[in-house]
Amino acid sequence: MRSPRGNNKKGDNGPDRQVNINRMKCDTIPDLERFLTIQEQALGQNSPEVAHTVSKLAGLYFSQGQLENAEALYKRALAIQEKTLGPYRTEVEETRHQLDRLAHVRKQSDSQSNSHHDLRFERMDHKFATDSSTYLDAVPAMALGWTQSLADDQEKDLLIEIATVRHAMGKDHPHLADCLTKFADVLCRRKRYSQMEPVLKEALSIRVKALGEEHPLVSTSLKNLARLYYFQGQFALSEPLFRRALNIRQKIYGRSHPRYADVEEQYAKLLRKTDRVPLAQEMENHVKQVRAQFAL
DSSP: OOOOOGGOOOTTSSHHHHHHHHHHHHHHHHHHHHHHHHHHHHOOOHHHHHHHHHHHHHHHHHHTTTTHHHHHHHHHHHHHHHHHTTTTTHHHHHHHHHHHHHHHHHHHHHHHHHOOOOOOOOOTTTTOOOOOOOOGGGOTTTTTOOOGGGTTTTTTHHHHHHHHHHHHHTTOHHHHHHHHHHHHHHOOOOOOTTHHHHHHHHHHHHHHHHHHHTHHHHHHHHHHHHHHHHEEEEEEEHHHHHHHHHHHHHHHHHTHHHHHHHHHHHHHHHHHHOOOHHHHHHHHHHHHHHHHHHTT
């Protein structure tokens, strides 16, 4: 009488098949999905090994910003793990942690898509509020091509959001400009002014491309970059940006609106710095009138 092992021909679901599966190396989503199909056929859809593969596939989707796919896979992995391993195993806790991490990123993306950021740079050492992170290992240090020194513990939250939005929405999406502007806030607070320039320039470029030359957010990006150049003493670069921002806001709001006066006040400071005091005084008087009218 033959041993049961003798029936495990090539292609059967026996130990040899399992070994072959475990030896496979999958580093891309298509490869891992093919591997998962084979594994499900060999071991069944609810085995702990399948859960491990599903979780790994979820991680790849997450790293590419495909949050909905990642969430569905993590939930599937968790259901299998809780059923086969129990609720208190390390693997189960890790999957729950990944789901919490993903939910946090989605919440940030959703909340930021409904708001926009207007940097004031009134003082370059102004303290902006930042969120702390409990999932700092979620993004590679070089995710954005910036130097390792930028990727410290307090900045990785923003790097995660930027990398996620870049993957999920594309490099020209307005929300990416919002995220970059937030990152410029952090750099400003840390007095890393030279590193702010490429961040603000990218945000400006995205907004111009996505929203048009005369959108209010374009004027905000122009003002942000103009303020940076002003504090760096690069007045020749700063002045045309202030002018463009003023022209946009005049067309949208009119000269008697606080948002016009906001840029006008900053431009007046530049005029004083460049010895054009009468024109600066005229603008400052106008700013006072607008703010008195609106009780600002």
